[in-house]
Amino acid sequence: METTFEVKQDGTVLNIVLNGQLATANAPALMEELNKYKNQGVTKVSFDATNLTYIASSGIRVVIFAKQKLGGNPEIEFINCNQEITGVFEMTGIKEYINFIKK
Amino acid sequence: MKKLHFESVKDKADEIVSAVIGTDEVSSCKNDFFTLHLVCEELIVNIASYAYENDGYLDVEIEKMPSEITICFRDGGKKFNPLERKMPDTTLPLEERGIGGLGIFLTVKKMDSVVYDYVNGENVLTVKKTIVNEK
Numbered sequence: 001m002e003t004t005f006e007v008k009q010d011g012t013v014l015n016i017v018l019n020g021q022l023a024t025a026n027a028p029a030l031m032e033e034l035n036k037y038k039n040q041g042v043t044k045v046s047f048d049a050t051n052l053t054y055i056a057s058s059g060i061r062v063v064i065f066a067k068q069k070l071g072g073n074p075e076i077e078f079i080n081c082n083q084e085i086t087g088v089f090e091m092t093g094i095k096e097y098i099n100f101i102k103k
Numbered sequence: 104m105k106k107l108h109f110e111s112v113k114d115k116a117d118e119i120v121s122a123v124i125g126t127d128e129v130s131s132c133k134n135d136f137f138t139l140h141l142v143c144e145e146l147i148v149n150i151a152s153y154a155y156e157n158d159g160y161l162d163v164e165i166e167k168m169p170s171e172i173t174i175c176f177r178d179g180g181k182k183f184n185p186l187e188r189k190m191p192d193t194t195l196p197l198e199e200r201g202i203g204g205l206g207i208f209l210t211v212k213k214m215d216s217v218v219y220d221y222v223n224g225e226n227v228l229t230v231k232k233t234i235v236n237e238k
Contacts, residue, residue: 004134023144024117057206
């Protein structure tokens, strides 16, 4: 089971590539990684979901964390997010806080 | 009916989720697999994390009918009805949102029926979903 992610900083933008799943097995580790960028002037968090097939509530919490706790109310972006994952964002009422981009 | 028994749940949520969604009954639900995976993960993670002071068992029963799947989770941990938990307010601005309770919230939203019962010292949570034609 692929549970990896990769975080890269590009100026004030955090680019996060997600692979496979964002769930209980890896979401806490990503949250810990994001915590390192707290209060560092991040203006945008861009998740590349091209290879993301599944998200659970622990993954939703990472997105809420990025918006609430990084500081400065950064923009949240999801690239190539599949329909089922978008559906989970919609159901939990956070879809409107995310910019969805197709690349 | 498929019956799975897990003697220990502590730190085993991933393993148990994989076993449950790997059964023929669940894995054959192609159109609803994402939902069933999500619901099984949320419920199993909750049981593995909070049901027992130390560790304990989990029994999972899965019954697949032509148009419906039923999954029943039984644990012998402390009495807890997740449906009585306050559901998160998903209409609040994201900045003011709490992060608890999302798992059971999604479970209730995604399934057609979620029923809790406490029987003979066991928490019994039964979820049902109509399944879409998989052919």
